[in-house]
Every structure is written in structure tokens, then in C-alpha cells.
Amino acid sequence: MEKKTKIILIVLLALIICGVAISIFSSPSSKNSSGNQTITDMANRTVNIPSDVNRVVATSPPMTTIMYMLAPDKLAGVNFQWTDEELKYVPDQYKEKFPVVGGWFGSQDGNYEEFIASEPNLVVEGIDEGMGVDLSTVEERQEKFGSLPVVAVTDNTNVTEIDNTIGFLGKILGAEDKADQLIGFNDKYLAEVQSTASSIPESERKSVYYASGEDGLSTYASGASHGQLISLVGGKNVADTEIQDSGSELTVSIEQVMKWNPDVIIATDEDFYGKVYSDSKWASVKAVKNHQVYLSPQSPFKWFDRPPGANIIIGVPWTAKVIYPDRYSNINMVDATKEFYSNFYHYDLSDDEARDILTSSGLNESDL
Structure with missing residues (x-):
């Protein structure tokens, strides 16, 4: 009997040991015990990343902008230096927080050592095959960064398709609620403008010229992401009428602009906007004669372009009010601006500050 009892005790002990072993090796999983998690990124790559992504840098401004909007405390660096004007609406705790690490966009001035020196635990690479980033x-980035994980995220500059990118980054950053909030804001105004734009007869659509650059003589047609908001809200981009290569920046002459004779001009350069009404070359253009030239708000990120990305979400209602203030009279731009800045730029605007941003862009007080 005693021998039988000993056998039972040995069996029970063995079962207990097995249970402990199973617990150790299966709950939590091995990825959690090492502080990592395995994900599939937006290029369908399997990537092992930290479970707690708390310092992240991106190789291009559109990705950096979204991360600042969703989780600024986790941003470890920015791609370029903010100007004094842009810093006007950046909270004090972030003005000196971020080192400038450069990136691979435009001037292609990225430096791997500077990125690594910012001590991130994750790098985000925006993929855009149209820009040669595949x-x-x-x-190549992953090879150069070595053990520092690189996650591919679709750099979707089309504001009507950017929700998936925002949602993916929200999950990576542990900021799902903020991502959902930004997606909700975007979808709200997209639904508004798409509904209204579809009801505007072709004969009543206003012609619009996007004046890019300090002389206003560069532009984009609707096929380029840079000018997408014009057609989105129901305007007619004048560059569409004669230009076939719609994806690239186009240099035009003042004579061509005069021939187009747009109802509205949208500018993104402060120097051009500051002199257009006094420049005799532009005096005969309908938009100038009728005082219908507008400057995209600039700070802390541009609302219309440069670059196109999540920052132009607030540009959707603004562009609608610029081109068709009467058709979009139900949009309150003061409220929309305050909501966007508070929730996504982390800066609480007063009514006066919001009005100043909007009237400085050329909008009339009565159209806000």
C-alpha cells in the first residue's frame, strides 16, 4: 500500500512539473517573453518588432506627420527643421524635442548614422512605387539598419485612400483610438464634399489654378496627388484641359494662365501670395481681378500640399469653402480647425487664433 502511494505521488509530481513547463513555454508566448511581437507589414513582409514601440522615426515627411498626429511622444526625430512660423502652433514640449535626421525624399539627404543616433526602436519606410520606393x-533600408527593424507602410498620398495607412500606424504605435479619431474626421468631410461635389452641374463648376512656387508658374493637373483637392470638392483644374502628363510638376507661362483665366487661384507660397495682387502680369486674370486668390495655411503643416498626406485632411473642408463657400455653407471652418488642431496637432486654438489662420488664407469672415 505504501509503495502504491509513493507511485501515485511520483505521478502527481510529474504532472505538476509538466504543467509548469507547459505554462513557461506556451503562456506567454516566446515572442512576448523576449519583448517582441511578429507582424505583417504593408509590403506583406514578416517583421519582428518590439512589443512596446516607444521611439520611432520615419524616412519621409508624410509618415512622420502621421506619427506626430497620432503619438508625438513616441516620435524620435523629424525629417526637416520646422520654421519659426511652423513652430507657432507646436506645443512647447515638442519644439526642441526632435532631432533632425533627414530622410530619403526630394533632396535624398538621409543619413543612416543620424537615424541610428536618434535611438529609435523602429524605423518606418513609406512605400510608394510611383516615387520609386518599393x-x-x-x-535595402533593412540591410543598412541591421538589427533595427524596418516596417514598410503604404505612403498613400491620396486622401481618399489614406485611412488604411493611418489605421496600420495606429496599431504599431499603440494609438488605435487616436487613429480611429483621425479616420473619423477624414471620413466625415470626405462624405460631405463628395456628396456636394457630385451634385454640381458641369456648367456651374468653377475653374481653379494651383499656383505652385514663388512665381506661381508651376502647377499640377488632377492626376497628381499635389492637386487632388480641387477636383475632390467639385472644382475644375484648368491644367487638365491641355496637359496630358498629369503626374508631374508642370512649368507654365503667364500667358497660359491668362488663357486659362481661372475663377479661383490656390497658392502654397507666401511670397507669391503676398505680391500677386500688385503684380501687373497677373492683373488681368479673373481670379486676381475678383480677389479670389487663396493661400493654403502653412503651420505646423501645410493644408493643401507639400507634402500631400494626412496633413491635407483639414485641407478638404478648407478647399471646399475656398471654391464654393455658398454650397458648403454648412461647414463651420472655425470649429473644424479647432477640432483638428486640438486632436491631431495637440494645440488648443482659441476662436481668434482659428479665425486668424482662416482669414489670413484669404477666406472672408462671413464664409467661415
Whole structure:
């Protein structure tokens, strides 16, 4: 009997040991015990990343902008230096927080050592095949960054398709609620403008010229992401009428602009906007004669372009009010601006500050 009892005790002890072993090796999983998690990024790559992503840098401004909007405390660096004007609406705790690490966009001035020196635990690479950034680029980045994980995220500059990118980054950053909030804001105004724009007869659509650059003589047609908001809200981009290569920046003459004779001009350069009404070359253009030239708000990120990305979400209602203030009279731009800045730029505007931003862009007080 005693021998039988000993056998039972040995069996029970063995079962207990097995249970402990199973617990150790299966709950939590091995990825959690090492502080990592395995994800599939937006290039369908399997990537092992930290479970707690708390310092992250991106290789291009559109990705950096979204991360600032969703989780600024987790941003470890920015791609370029903010100007004094842009810093006007940046909270004090972030003005000196971020080192400038450069990036691979435009001037292609990225430096791997500077990125690593910012001590991130994750790098985000925006993939955009139209800009030559594809899977091979991501793999090159990963090779150069070594053990520092690189996650590929679709750099979707089309505001009607950017929700998935925002949602993916929200999950990576542990900021799902903020991502959902930004997606909700975007979807609200997209639904508004798409509904209204579809009801505007072709004969009543206003012609619009996007004046890019300090002389106003560069532009984009609707096929380029840079000018997308014009057609989105129901305007007619004048550059569409004669220009076939719609994806690139186009240099035009003042004579061509005069021939187009747009109802509205939208500018993104303060120097051009500051002199257009006094420049005799532009005096005969309908938009100038009728005082219908507008400057995209600039701070802390531009609302219309440069770059196109999540920052132009607030540009959707603004562009609608610029081109068709009567058709979009139900949009309250003061409220929309305050909501966007508070929730996504982390800066609480007063009514006066919001009105100043909007009237400085050329909007009339009565159209806000």
C-alpha cells in the first residue's frame, strides 16, 4: 500500500512539473517573453518588432506627420527643421524635442548614422512605387539598419485612400483610438464634399489654378496627388484641359494662365501670395481681378500640399469653402480647425487664433 502511494505521488509530481513547463513555454508566448511581437507589414513582409514601440522615426515627411498626429511622444526625430512660423502652433514640449535626421525624399539627404543616433526602436519606410520606393528599397533600408527593424507602410498620398495607412500606424504605435479619431474626421468631410461635389452641374463648376512656387508658374493637373483637392470638392483644374502628363510638376507661362483665366487661384507660397495682387502680369486674370486668390495655411503643416498626406485632411473642408463657400455653407471652418488642431496637432486654438489662420488664407469672415 505504501509503495502504491509513493507511485501515485511520483505521478502527481510529474504532472505538476509538466504543467509548469507547459505554462513557461506556451503562456506567454516566446515572442512576448523576449519583448517582441511578429507582424505583417504593408509590403506583406514578416517583421519582428518590439512589443512596446516607444521611439520611432520615419524616412519621409508624410509618415512622420502621421506619427506626430497620432503619438508625438513616441516620435524620435523629424525629417526637416520646422520654421519659426511652423513652430507657432507646436506645443512647447515638442519644439526642441526632435532631432533632425533627414530622410530619403526630394533632396535624398538621409543619413543612416543620424537615424541610428536618434535611438529609435523602429524605423518606418513609406512605400510608394510611383516615387520609386518599393520592396527593394525597404530591403535595402533593412540591410543598412541591421538589427533595427524596418516596417514598410503604404505612403498613400491620396486622401481618399489614406485611412488604411493611418489605421496600420495606429496599431504599431499603440494609438488605435487616436487613429480611429483621425479616420473619423477624414471620413466625415470626405462624405460631405463628395456628396456636394457630385451634385454640381458641369456648367456651374468653377475653374481653379494651383499656383505652385514663388512665381506661381508651376502647377499640377488632377492626376497628381499635389492637386487632388480641387477636383475632390467639385472644382475644375484648368491644367487638365491641355496637359496630358498629369503626374508631374508642370512649368507654365503667364500667358497660359491668362488663357486659362481661372475663377479661383490656390497658392502654397507666401511670397507669391503676398505680391500677386500688385503684380501687373497677373492683373488681368479673373481670379486676381475678383480677389479670389487663396493661400493654403502653412503651420505646423501645410493644408493643401507639400507634402500631400494626412496633413491635407483639414485641407478638404478648407478647399471646399475656398471654391464654393455658398454650397458648403454648412461647414463651420472655425470649429473644424479647432477640432483638428486640438486632436491631431495637440494645440488648443482659441476662436481668434482659428479665425486668424482662416482669414489670413484669404477666406472672408462671413464664409467661415
